[in-house]
Amino acid sequence: MKTTHPFFKILFISLIFLFSSSHINAQFLKKLGKRAEKAAERAVERRVDKEATEKTDQALDSILEPGSKGGKKSPIPNGDTPIVSGSGNNTPSSENTTGNSTDSGPKTLSVYSKFDFVPGDEQLFYDDFYNDFIGDFPSKWNTNAGGEVVVLGDESEKWFKLKSGYNILFIPNLQSLPEDYTVEFDVIGIGVDKTSSTSHLRVDLSDDEKFKEGANFVQASIPFCQYTPVGITLENRKNNKREIYSTVKADIRNAITNGAHISIAVNNERFRLWVDEAKYIDVPQAVPANKLTTLKFHANNFKDGTEQLFISHIKVAKGGVDLRKKLLSEGKISTNAILFNSGSDNLKPESMGIIRQIFQVLQQDASINLKIVGHTDADGEEKNNLTLSKNRAEAVKATLIEIYGVDADRLSTDGKGESEPIGDNSTTEGKAQNRRVEFIKQ
Structure with a gap:
């Protein structure tokens, strides 16, 4: 009986692997923006070959979760079919998270x-x-x-x-x-x-x-x-x-x-x-x-x-009160419409409507300086929440400086963690109210 040379067996198996792998990758890449596609494809190939560097991994993660800095992964699965848990598991979720993408690739705050x-x-x-x-x-x-x-x-x-x-x-x-x-x-x-x-x-x-x-x-x-x-x-x-x-x-x-x-x-x-x-x-x-x-x-x-x-x-x-007018007339506003990825100081892009209003106030009156104060809910360790609230205030400050060109000397920051709740931390609604940012005229 005629036998097949081992080299051709290996070649045949390799071709099957490459074909199936490229099919999977094609399905994966289908969900990425056009601008990110080539970079992601190179990253996927390097991962398949087990030669990806840490820098490549971070780049791929940032494509899968726009705005990420190597933190929490996106909740959006990569394939066409989600892995959905069965009943009986009461794993709690935490703060607001979403992944977003457009036809032109990953979104940025700008x-x-x-x-x-x-x-x-x-x-x-x-x-x-x-x-x-x-x-x-x-x-x-x-x-x-x-x-x-x-x-x-x-x-x-x-x-x-x-x-x-x-x-x-x-x-x-x-x-x-x-x-x-x-x-x-x-x-x-x-x-x-x-x-x-x-x-x-x-x-x-x-x-x-x-x-x-x-x-x-x-x-x-x-x-x-x-x-x-x-x-x-x-x-x-x-x-x-x-x-x-x-x-x-x-x-x-x-x-x-x-x-x-x-x-x-x-x-x-x-x-x-x-x-x-x-x-x-x-x-x-x-x-x-x-x-x-x-x-x-x-x-x-x-x-x-x-x-x-x-x-x-x-x-x-x-709705109702224009936050710009309230900040000018009362000297202080508090909003829970500035959102961050869960457990991190990565701003969600949909927060930009509020931040844009803050910029308009600063633009209108050059004599105004603002103190930005972050607050969290009571989930997690108190010490970690205090640090998180300060980092989130810093993230808002950085956005006003980097996106809108506000002078850094006009902005200061602080964080109160979970120490000053305005809602009930045992309820979903209360926690959402407590995750807020304050702006105070100085």
């Missing part, structure tokens, strides 16, 4: 320097599912179908996995939503590479406190289709009469699959929506004023089991 979304200054609702058991439906929410709390990959951050085709809603303990408020959340779609062109997440603000659209509503449909840029659809109804149904051009395909931050601002009848730093919708008379009570999430046309939709870090905050 990309967000003109981001004009400013969250409401009075928090009404917050949920990161910290107190919910994995595998359970979230305790603060209501549904006519189902869903469950999960973790993605080996991260402790919790996400709400939505079932397709059903309304899932929460009702804050309010008689109605205020005239001015903001809604924020993180969202990611996994396994949606070949999803239907009609798959979308609909965000409803409605006067119906159950599972219907209501006689009065405004809703935005965020597309998850990957093979064509479908656009974001805005629809409303006032007293059962539809006034607006329009699709705004938007290519958010990469943002959705890498993890996007959605920001919505309602000011009386005006409705605005941002995906990461880009504002796509701004309609002056879209909202039925003083009639809406309920926020709803409605996942549509996702294939059960293969196409998965997750949301987390849902926040509703009452």
